Amino acid sequence: MSSTAVVLNNIYTGITRYYLPVVFVIGLFTNVANILIFSYGRLRTNICSWYFICLSISQILSLFFNGLYRIIVNGWNNGYDYSQISMDLCKFRGYGFVLSVVLSRHFLCLILLDRWMITSRSASLRNKSSLKVGRWKNLRNRGRAIHPSTRATQQTLNHLLIRQSRSDFQLIRLSLIQILFFIIFNAIYSTYYLYFTTTISQVRTGDRLPIELFVTNIGQCLLVTYAAVTFALYMLASSVFRQEFQECCMLSIDMFCDHYSLVSSSLTSQQLNTCISYYLNDSHQPWYTSLATLLPMLIGVFIMFRNIRRTVYDTLSVPVFLAVTGIFLFRIKKYIETIATDIQANNSTKEEYLKQIAYNHVIIGVLLILLLILQILAEKQAKVPKKKTM
Structure with a gap:
């Protein structure tokens, strides 16, 4: 060469x-x-x-x-x-x-x-x-249009x-x-x-x-x-793109502050409206936006079951990860759908739904920390060479 x-x-x-x-x-x-x-x-x-x-x-x-x-x-x-x-x-x-x-x-x-x-x-x-x-x-509906006539x-x-x-x-x-x-x-x-x-x-x-x-x-x-x-x-x-990006960022910051206030005290009317609008928008998002959440879960399930017999910590990690996935899919998603569909709910009922979502987020956070600790211990044990028997 x-x-x-x-x-x-x-x-x-x-x-x-x-x-x-x-x-x-x-x-x-x-x-x-x-x-x-x-x-x-x-x-x-x-x-x-x-x-x-x-x-x-x-x-x-x-x-x-x-x-x-x-x-x-x-x-x-x-x-x-x-x-x-x-x-x-x-x-x-x-x-x-x-x-x-x-x-x-x-x-x-x-x-x-x-x-x-x-x-x-x-x-x-x-x-x-x-x-x-x-x-x-799509279906042709040109003749079914409603033409406005008032000045307003x-x-x-x-x-x-x-x-x-x-x-x-x-x-x-x-x-x-x-x-x-x-x-x-x-x-x-x-x-x-x-x-x-x-x-x-x-x-x-x-x-x-x-x-x-x-x-x-x-x-x-x-x-x-x-x-x-x-x-x-x-x-x-594009200023429109910057504005939409800023609204998404501000909404994320608001949601973090709102979840913090859920654990400590009751919500103000502004915080309640922000949370409700966030979850209403989340429930109307296209199906492919859920892939950002589902794909890491599927990859995590594959990795967990692949290494389930490697160490005892990997075995303990499987039920913890399944608990995280179950809480997200069957608890948090259920309350989000309830917020979007329960039109007759008053503010106190909606606040109770939001509290349940926040509490489940806290539980998921604790389980993820536990899962991280178990994986660190599993990696350390896997790197230790086994002693050869004579």
């Missing part, structure tokens, strides 16, 4: 070992935040927001199939590729990476097409930019149209910035494969092969980086 190949390999190993893990963690959390914000409040009523949600999901796939794969193989495993063990695993990894890139381009095109339709002078094109078209064809209602509709046009303008700016940065971060990856296709018949000798391999690896690392910077682009480009 030449000195140039060694230097380039060391640079790429350093990138995958120190840079990509940071990008992966930031990208995973920010794309989940993108999904939650675009599915929250007034943004969720716009079809373009659903395209942005699908774009964030495709970027999460890119983080796993491209970013995490490179971190494990080149950063932590000294170049040993697990996908070479099985041809099916190799095909699955390659398919997942190509799928994530294709889906990102697909939804960017849909975003651009939707913004073009919303700014068109043709009324028929503007009408196609709707949730009905975005969620496939007309003023309200005008105000709503102004707010909607502002949101549309913000999404237009978001889509243009998104496409611009996608072109920038995708330039090396696309240019290299265009170059590779045109020079595929040439024999690569000397340092040409390691240099080309380094360039394509850097191009794919930039694709992973693009998946991690979209949240920052949204924050810088």
Whole structure:
């Protein structure tokens, strides 16, 4: 191996070992935040927001199939590729990476097409930019519309149209910035494969092969980086996105303070309304937002039952983890659904529901601390070498 190949390999190993893990963690959390914000409040009523949600999901796939794969193989495993063990695993990894890139381009095109339709002078094109078209064809109900006639209602509709046009303008700016940065971060990856296709018949000798391999690896690392910077682009480009993010953050802070006050004293009317609105919004969230809670639980169940016979602490951890899962699914979720469905409940009844949720959160917190202690003890016992019997 030449000195140039060694230097380039060391640079790429350093990138995958120190840079990509940071990008992966930031990208995973920010794309989940993108999904939650675009599915929250007034943004969720716009079809373009659903395209942005699908774009964030495709970027999460890119983080796993491209970013995490490179971190494990080149950063932590000294170049040993697990996908070479099985041809099916190799095909699955390659398919997942190509799928994530294709889906990102697909939804960017849909975003651009939707913004073009919303700014068109043709009324028929503007009408196609709707949730009905975005969620496939729905029942036709054009003749069943109720047309307002009073002046007050007309003023309200005008105000709503102004707010909607502002949101549309913000999404237009978001889509243009998104496409611009996608072109920038995708330039090396696309240019290299265009170059590779045109020079595929040439024999690569000397340092040409390691240099080309380094360039394509850097191009794919930039694709992973693009998946991690979209949240920052949204924050810088859109005041509506910043406002929705601020409302989500303030709501989380309020809920923390409200739960603290639940344990110590009764709720004020402002705290009660904040908690009720939070859980009402939580009960109306799309189904995929629950994956952020259910996936860690399923992974935890798999790990627990896999190591159940390793040590006695692992055996004790299983009922503790099942208790945490059961309290969340069958106690907390039940009270949240009750708050959303029990319309006739007064303030004292609603406060009692919230207290039960807070108490169950405290129990879960204690059980999680106990679970952490058991896992630390299990790891220590597993690392102790067993004495060989003569």
